Every structure is written in structure tokens, then in C-alpha cells.
Amino acid sequence: MQDLQDLKDMKDLNKATNVTLKEAAQFLLSHDDFVIISHANPDGDTFGCSYGLCSALQKAGKRAKIVCADPLPANFFHLKEAVAEQEFEEKTIVSVDIADTVLMGKLESVYGDKVDLAIDHHLSHIPFAKKRYVDDEAAACCEIIYDLIKLLGVEIDAAMAQCIYTGIATDTGCFKFSNTTRLTHEKAGELMEYGFDCAALNYRLFDMKSRARIRLEQYALEHLDFFAEGKGAIVALNKQLLDTVDSEDVNGISSLPRTIEGVEVGVVLKEKEDCWKASMRSLKINVQEICGRFGGGGHLNAAGCSFKNMNIEEIIEKVKAAIEEALAGQA
Amino acid sequence: MQDLQDLKDMKDLNKATNVTLKEAAQFLLSHDDFVIISHANPDGDTFGCSYGLCSALQKAGKRAKIVCADPLPANFFHLKEAVAEQEFEEKTIVSVDIADTVLMGKLESVYGDKVDLAIDHHLSHIPFAKKRYVDDEAAACCEIIYDLIKLLGVEIDAAMAQCIYTGIATDTGCFKFSNTTRLTHEKAGELMEYGFDCAALNYRLFDMKSRARIRLEQYALEHLDFFAEGKGAIVALNKQLLDTVDSEDVNGISSLPRTIEGVEVGVVLKEKEDCWKASMRSLKINVQEICGRFGGGGHLNAAGCSFKNMNIEEIIEKVKAAIEEALAGQA
Numbered sequence: 001m002q003d004l005q006d007l008k009d010m011k012d013l014n015k016a017t018n019v020t021l022k023e024a025a026q027f028l029l030s031h032d033d034f035v036i037i038s039h040a041n042p043d044g045d046t047f048g049c050s051y052g053l054c055s056a057l058q059k060a061g062k063r064a065k066i067v068c069a070d071p072l073p074a075n076f077f078h079l080k081e082a083v084a085e086q087e088f089e090e091k092t093i094v095s096v097d098i099a100d101t102v103l104m105g106k107l108e109s110v111y112g113d114k115v116d117l118a119i120d121h122h123l124s125h126i127p128f129a130k131k132r133y134v135d136d137e138a139a140a141c142c143e144i145i146y147d148l149i150k151l152l153g154v155e156i157d158a159a160m161a162q163c164i165y166t167g168i169a170t171d172t173g174c175f176k177f178s179n180t181t182r183l184t185h186e187k188a189g190e191l192m193e194y195g196f197d198c199a200a201l202n203y204r205l206f207d208m209k210s211r212a213r214i215r216l217e218q219y220a221l222e223h224l225d226f227f228a229e230g231k232g233a234i235v236a237l238n239k240q241l242l243d244t245v246d247s248e249d250v251n252g253i254s255s256l257p258r259t260i261e262g263v264e265v266g267v268v269l270k271e272k273e274d275c276w277k278a279s280m281r282s283l284k285i286n287v288q289e290i291c292g293r294f295g296g297g298g299h300l301n302a303a304g305c306s307f308k309n310m311n312i313e314e315i316i317e318k319v320k321a322a323i324e325e326a327l328a329g330q331a
Numbered sequence: 332m333q334d335l336q337d338l339k340d341m342k343d344l345n346k347a348t349n350v351t352l353k354e355a356a357q358f359l360l361s362h363d364d365f366v367i368i369s370h371a372n373p374d375g376d377t378f379g380c381s382y383g384l385c386s387a388l389q390k391a392g393k394r395a396k397i398v399c400a401d402p403l404p405a406n407f408f409h410l411k412e413a414v415a416e417q418e419f420e421e422k423t424i425v426s427v428d429i430a431d432t433v434l435m436g437k438l439e440s441v442y443g444d445k446v447d448l449a450i451d452h453h454l455s456h457i458p459f460a461k462k463r464y465v466d467d468e469a470a471a472c473c474e475i476i477y478d479l480i481k482l483l484g485v486e487i488d489a490a491m492a493q494c495i496y497t498g499i500a501t502d503t504g505c506f507k508f509s510n511t512t513r514l515t516h517e518k519a520g521e522l523m524e525y526g527f528d529c530a531a532l533n534y535r536l537f538d539m540k541s542r543a544r545i546r547l548e549q550y551a552l553e554h555l556d557f558f559a560e561g562k563g564a565i566v567a568l569n570k571q572l573l574d575t576v577d578s579e580d581v582n583g584i585s586s587l588p589r590t591i592e593g594v595e596v597g598v599v600l601k602e603k604e605d606c607w608k609a610s611m612r613s614l615k616i617n618v619q620e621i622c623g624r625f626g627g628g629g630h631l632n633a634a635g636c637s638f639k640n641m642n643i644e645e646i647i648e649k650v651k652a653a654i655e656e657a658l659a660g661q662a
Contacts, residue, residue, distance in 0.1 A: 175506050175519070176537060178530035182520035188506070189516030199509035203614065206507060210592045214552055221545055261541045283534065 016125040016134040019117075021144070024133045025151035027117055032062050033091035037115070039098045040069035040105025044205065047076050048142045048167025049096035049119070052149065052160055055082035059154040063088040069105030073248045075204055079166065082159035092116050097141035097167075100126045119144055139179040142167025146187055161194035162201060174206050213249040216241070220256055220268070225316070231264040232323045233257035236312050239271040254279035254302075265323050269315065275308045276315055280323075285330060290322050348465045350448075352475070355464045356482035358448055363393050364422035368446070370429045371400035371436025375536065378407050379473045379498025380427035380450070383480065383491055386413035390485040394419040400436030404579045406535055410497065413490035423447050428472035428498075431457045450475055470510040473498025477518055492525035493532060505537050544580040547572070551587055551599070556647070562595040563654045564588035567643050570602040585610035585633075596654050600646065606639045607646055611654075616661060621653050 019027070028034075036054050038046040050066040057064040063086050072079065093115045098104060099122035101112035118129035121144060123136040138144050142164045149156060149164075168188055172180045175188070192198050209217075216237070224235045235257060242250060250270070257266025258281040265282040278296070280287035280303050287303040296305025307315045350358070359365075367385055369377040381397040388395040394417045403410065424446045429435060430453035432443035449460035452475060454467040469475050473495045480487060480495070499519055503511045506519070523529050540548075547568070555566045566588060573581060581601070588597025589612040596613040609627070611618035611634050619634040627636020638646045 173533075176530065176533035180523070180529065182524055185516040185520030185523070189513035189520075192511070192516070193513055198511065199507065200614065202504075202507035207586075207590045208592050209590050214591060218549060218552055221549055255538075259538045259540050260545060261539050283531070 016120075016127050016132055018127075019131045019133055021133055021148055022151060024117060024119065024131065025148055027131060028057065028062075028094075028148075028152060029060065031092040031116070033088050034062060034064040035090045035093050035111070036064060036066050037093065037095040037098065037104060037107060037111055038066065038068040039103040040107070042068050042070055042073070044076060044170025045140045045142055045167040046097035047072060047079055048140070048163045048165075048170070049145045051079040051082050052142065052145050052163035052167070053094070053096060053119075055160040055163065056149040056152050056154050056156075058084060058086070059157075059160075060152055067107060067111075069107045073251075075208075075248060076166065078201065078204070079163050082157075082163050094119065095129060096145065097121070099124050101128045119148065137181070139177075139181060139184045140168045140171035142171070143184065143187055146191070156194055158194045158196040161191045162196040165191040165196070165198065166201070166205065169202065170205060174202065210246075210249055212245040216245055216249055216253060217256060220253060224257060224260075226263075227320050228265075228324050228327050230262045231327055232267070232320065233260060233263045233265075234267040234269070234316060234319060236269040236276070236316065237271065238312075239273075242270060255281055258282065264327065267319055267323070269312065269319075271312075272306075275306045276310070276312060277304060277306050278315070278319060279304045285323070285326050290326055293322060294318075348463055349458075350462045350464055352464055352479055353482060355448060355450065355462065356479055358462060359388065359393075359425075359479075359483060360391065362423040362447070364419050365393060365395040366421045366424050366442070367395060367397050368424065368426040368429065368435060368438060368442055369397065369399040370434040371438070373399050373401055373404070375407060375501030376471045376473055376498040377428035378403060378410055379471070379494045379496075379501070380476045382410040382413050383473065383476050383494035383498070384425070384427060384450075386491040386494065387480040387483050387485050387487075389415060389417070390488075390491075391483055398438060398442075400438045404582075406539075406579060407497065409532065409535070410494050413488075413494050425450065426460060427476065428452070430455050432459045450479065468512070470508075470512060470515045471499045471502035473502070474515065474518055477522070487525055489525045489527040492522045493527040496522040496527070496529065497532070497536065500533065501536060505533065541577075541580055543576040547576055547580055547584060548587060551584060555588060555591075557594075558651050559596075559655050559658050561593045562658055563598070563651065564591060564594045564596075565598040565600070565647060565650060567600040567607070567647065568602065569643075570604075573601060586612055589613065595658065598650055598654070600643065600650075602643075603637075606637045607641070607643060608635060608637050609646070609650060610635045616654070616657050621657055624653060625649075 034057055036050040038050045054064045054066050065086055093111055095115045095118045097120060099120055101108050115129035117131045120134045121136055121138040121141045125134045135144055146164045172184055220235045224233050226233050254268045257263055264284045268279050270277050280291055286300050288298050288300050291297060291303035291305040294305035298304050365388055367381040369381045385395045385397050396417055424442055426446045426449045430451055432439050446460035448462045451465045452467055452469040452472045456465045466475055477495045503515055551566045555564050557564050585599045588594055595615045599610050601608050611622055617631050619629050619631050622628060622634035622636040625636035629635055
């Protein structure tokens, strides 16, 4: 196993990485007074990483705290159990799950050029830290944090395990997405054994919906406009509607149209202050390319773009036409 | 590991089990012309078991086929890839995931007293077969089938692995439920490596919804009646509505009310020919006890009961009162 890890470390050194995981652990053990940065628009993985690592560093006798441009969403409040609040003068800056300083949001100006160690799993990682460990084969950055914590030699407890599990489970859509590997399952299985209530956590992370979210889904489904013989589905959510719900309630709503049988491309349009933002989802069509035509981007399966100075009817017409063309090209 | 397995086998011998898994494998290898029975109202686990085991027996040079009181639902059509259709005179009868002959449905009269080997994971298993292997610690019966196939010494291929994964993933709610163990994750991780498209399968099993299902959910959510300060939620689906959708579209609808934040007990009432059937779900309240009062039963978290010769308003009133009492008792 050690040889395999060394080989992997060597391979990674050719990419964004310039330290091995062992060196990253040694760095953490030989420093103190840590600030751990999570990315803006935070998700379960970036917060799972920061709370898990903060907990481990505190257990190793260090002072550590977490910063993020945005607050911790209510469905991740359980992560707070793992760490103690500490006040101290910041000396060592670590970023987790951050591919680019711009993703720090408003904290970029504070920490962007000061990161001592970046731990990340994005293929698109743009080196910005003095030391970097990047493994794009990890389904979640929490998979790396878990291996790193083991190297720190601290005792993993239930609260810490819960943080790491949260990141792994959320970044893989509860082990459903194609980034899930055998290692992902093995690590999740190991973490469960530390004794947190995994079923209750999964319920909160994946099954529980607020009444506001239910109302939003109801509206979206009722107003869904099917086109291209049912292969396309589009819906527009205006600002007035979106203002009635919390941002947490809107998370993931873009995936809703594409869960309907037969729908190959799903689009959700959300009205912002000065534009409409489109989110496209597909398992069959390259939506990155479609969004690219409108100046947007993203991944093959999930992409987005913005429309300014156009009314919603015009936007819907343009989006439908582009998707119909892509669907026709595929046939 | 072998010692642990032997210990486990010995422990199991004190329960419904009267053969070890090794003996079950030896039995299969020394017989032929198999009929594998799945339970009525079939789910992913019972069909995952029967298709997985049938595939393995055929690979071992045996003749084998599958029988079930009900047809294979469309969302499990992928299981068929694993087996060849064979015609032969039935000689050896094996049941999978069946706790009691009554669960064979209309096949009970044909096979109820003829089962040579029963493989099951229900604590409630009532011995009916000549040979039985029952492990109630297995999250899914497919976990047992996987170990059994390994003992048969046949090469596991992608189609066979997909059957076993289907059973494990569906019986654990995609690794979310409390029956999930470290072993569950380890087995799922191993199975993924046989090379089927796991993400596409997970999408079909867990995320894809028919338009009819969406309509049914819409109706249920719109007509949900909250009570006990939002801790209870109940909805009645009449026969006229249920007749417009396939049975597959109704599967799992009972869990819907309890996914709403704050709801501790969710109830879905479905109108049948001559009665109303209630399904109760809760993570906090013993719904088995509540359903028991009305002559029903089930598990602590998921139970059901029937009401005859009562109008729906009367039923709802009785159910609400029983739940309010249980919630008050808990406080």
C-alpha cells in the first residue's frame, strides 16, 4: 500500500501538487494557529473538510478556526459539534476544496495570496498556495482530508467522522454519481463505524425538505414546459417567487426537470437583480457547449449561462431552439 | 476471516438457519434444474437475488429460471441482461428474500411446501424450507447472495454484479437507511469494479420519476393535511386517482409526507377494492404500535393497517387521534 501511495504521490507531483500527503501532514504538525478557508457558496464537502480538519488540528493540540465568505447553512449545523471556537492570532492559512482564489468570494482579497497549504480535488485547480496537494481522483475533497487526518495520528471521534462522511456523501449525491469509486464506499464504511447516527444524518442531508422547498418544487413542476417531444423541459422562477424562500431551499432545484422520465435536457431559469440565470442539466447532451454559445460554461452534464436585457419569453425561445438543435444533431 | 465466518455460521445455526453458507453453495453445486422464487410485490432485493443467483448458476453450467407471482417492474428490466431463458423440468426449488411462504403470493400453493433451500435476511423468517440460510445482519439478501456466488467459484461479470448491486442499493435506500453497515459499503464498492454503468443505474433506480409519479406526488403534497402542530401529516389517495397510475408509480409514495421538515409521523391512505390501507412512517414514534391498535403491524419506523366499513373522514379522525396521543406520550 505504501508503494502505491508513493507512486500516486509522484504522479500527482507532475500536476498542481508539489507536496505529498505525508509532507502536508508534517507541515500541519510543525505549524500552529490555523485558519481554514472554505469556498464561497459553500457545500457539504468544503465545510466537511474545514470542520473535520479543524477538529483534527485541535485534537493535535493546535489552535484552529474556520472562515468562509458565506454562513454555514442550517442543514450543516451538525458539523459545529466537532470543533471548539478559539480566538488567536492567525499564523497558518490552509484552503480546502478551493480550485481558484476567486472561489473564496469576498475573502479573496484577505487570503488569496497568503495560503500556505491548499488541499483540493479539482482537475481544474489553478495553483495559488505555497504548498499544494491536489488529487482529482478523489470523489470528494473530504476523502483526502480523511487520509490526511490519519497521518496526523489523532484519534478520530464520532463528530469528526460525521464531518468527513458529510463531505463524501454530499459530493457523490449519496454514492450515486459517477465520481463514486470503490475507495469512496470503503471510506464511508470505515467512517460509519465511529458511531455517529448515520441514518439520521442521511435523512437531514438528502431526504428532508422544508415546506418552502416543497412549495417551490410544486410551482416548478406545475409550470414545467415540455418541448422537443418531451426530451426538453424548461421552467422560469421569477424573483418575486424566489424572494419568498431561503437560498438553501433553492439549492439543487436545477436538477428537478431532468429527473422526469424521458427528459434528456432540463433547464431552470432564475431571475436575478439584473439578469436571468439558466442552469442546464443533461446526461445525454453536452450542455456545456450549449451554455457556451450564450457566454456561459460548466461541465458536460451541468452548465449555466446568463441573459441580460432580454424578456423571459425571448430567452425561453432561444434556449429551446439551441437545445432542439443539439438534440437533432445527436440523433 | 474464516474463523469469524465459522463463528457467525454457528451463531446462525441457533436461529432459523440449519446450513452454513458453504453448505448452501455445496448444495447448489451438487444439484441442477433450479427454480428460484422471488416474493410477491417484488422489490429490487428479491429480484436482484433471483437474477444474480440465476446468472451464477447458469455460469456454473446449471439450468436455472426465475418465478414470481408478479411481473418484473420496468425499472428493473436491466436485470434481465444477466440471464438466459431456459426451459427444463424443475427439480430444485430455491427461495430468495422470502421470510414466509405466504409472501410467495399466488405461487404459495405451487411451491410453498417444496422449497429445498431458502436464502433470507429477515429476522422474522419462519422456517419452511428443507435447508435454510438466514442472516438478519445482512442489509439486503443480495449481500448474502454475493457471498454465496463467490463460494460457487464462478466468474462474476458486469451484468451479474449489477443485479447484486441493485438489491443492496435499493434495500438500503441507496446506503441511507440504518440497516447499512460497513460491509454493505465494502460490497457495493467491490461490485462497482465489475464495470457496469453504476451512475446510470442509480439514476434509473433512485432519481428518475415518471410523469404519472410526478402528478401523484403533486396531488399528495397539495392535499396533505398537517396536524399536531405540523408534527403529523396525512393524505388520502382514492381509488379513482390510483387507477390512473401504474403500481410502480405508487411505490414509496408512503415515505413522501415524512420527508417534510418538522413532520414526525407521515400517513398515506390508499383506497383498495374493499378497504382503505394506511401506511405510517416515522423516525421518532413507534408506528408499529399505532398500527397494531388497528390490527396492523410492521416495523418501528414503517408500519401499516387496514380499515373496513368506515368512511374516509372517520378513518382520518381515528388515525390523527392515535398519532396525537402517541406524540403527547412521547413529550
